[in-house]
Amino acid sequence: MISDTLNTATHRLNATRTPYAIATVIRTVGATAAKPGARALILADGTISEGWIGGGCVRGAVARAAQSALAEGTPRLISIQPDEDLTAQGLTPGEHHQGRDIARNGCPSKGAMEIFVEPVLPRPELVILGASPVALALATLAQPFGFDITTPDTQPDSGPLPAANHARMVVIATQGAGDLDALRTALASDADYIGFVASRRKFTTLAARLDATPETLARVHSPAGLAINAVTPEEIALSILAQIVQHRRQGQRQT
Incomplete structure (x- = not known):
């Protein structure tokens, strides 16, 4: 049902030449609410219009990545990890490391996930x-x-x-x-x-x-x-x- 709803929404946005981004969970480690394959449609203002990729622990990072992807016209890969994992690797939220946007997961679940964000822009x-x-x-x-x-x-x-x-x-x-x-x-x-x-x-x-x-x-x-x-x-x-x-x-x- 979510897939059908998302597809309908993308067709509508394409018809009106409205830019948007598709976020897809591609990897998870530990306890996470969303699993690989979960998808969401994100509008230019960062609003998640359709689908679901997790709760408030990931939405802010995904919204920022979507806005950057749409502004630059290039995909983004987000790596969301708990504090202890970031510290162990010497990583800081907000930095770009090995092709990934590093973000913090502050949820009690302490899970980690990677999300691919692809911009969909109208043709010139x-x-x-x-x-x-x-x-x-x-x-x-x-x-x-x-x-x-x-x-x-x-x-x-x-x-x-x-x-x-x-x-x-x-x-x-x-x-x-x-x-x-x-x-x-x-x-x-x-x-x-x-x-x-x-x-x-x-x-x-x-x-x-x-x-x-x-x-x-x-x-x-x-x-x-x-x-x-x-x-x-x-x-x-x-x-x-x-x-x-x-x-x-x-x-x-x-x-």
Whole structure:
């Protein structure tokens, strides 16, 4: 029953593009309330929404791990142990040791357990405003790259974009068909990236008609795309997609 309820909840969260984490007990030693295989669904604020992995002795540690996992986009492994075990190993609650987040079990049971916390994040959204050849080429080219591709309307005055709780990239490829309205829509959104398919001169002219600060206008990449001497719509789409990937992955690679 718990599994069915948890599955239903995950389907609902996935449908609404809401981030969450799944915590799974993978190992226990001694007396513990939850056993290996126990699972729980944890929301972004640390609330356990469905399932069960133990009482108050573990919930705080799991909530903190879930929030960190969601913020960083990487799984966490928690090792919850009683004081005497931590002391014997020279470990301190809160430290990260050998790939594990160390936490204290203050319950009388004195059991130990390890819990794997996996974040489940919505796929990044690519919003393409416009129906130009570049817009169509970009929508096709981006499909294998893990984006949820959104084209709200072929008309650039389709209104504000809904609030996002996930990464969102907006590309304006209206190419003369309502550029100003599309720019207003993009700048009013919480987009992580905004690209405008137009010359720098054209953007400067349009920017003078926008009631926006220099800091706001600086969010726009114009002309959109990396400088690869692109000419055809497909080549321009490739340069834009490359810039989006560069922006999305910036700071993630480790040397």
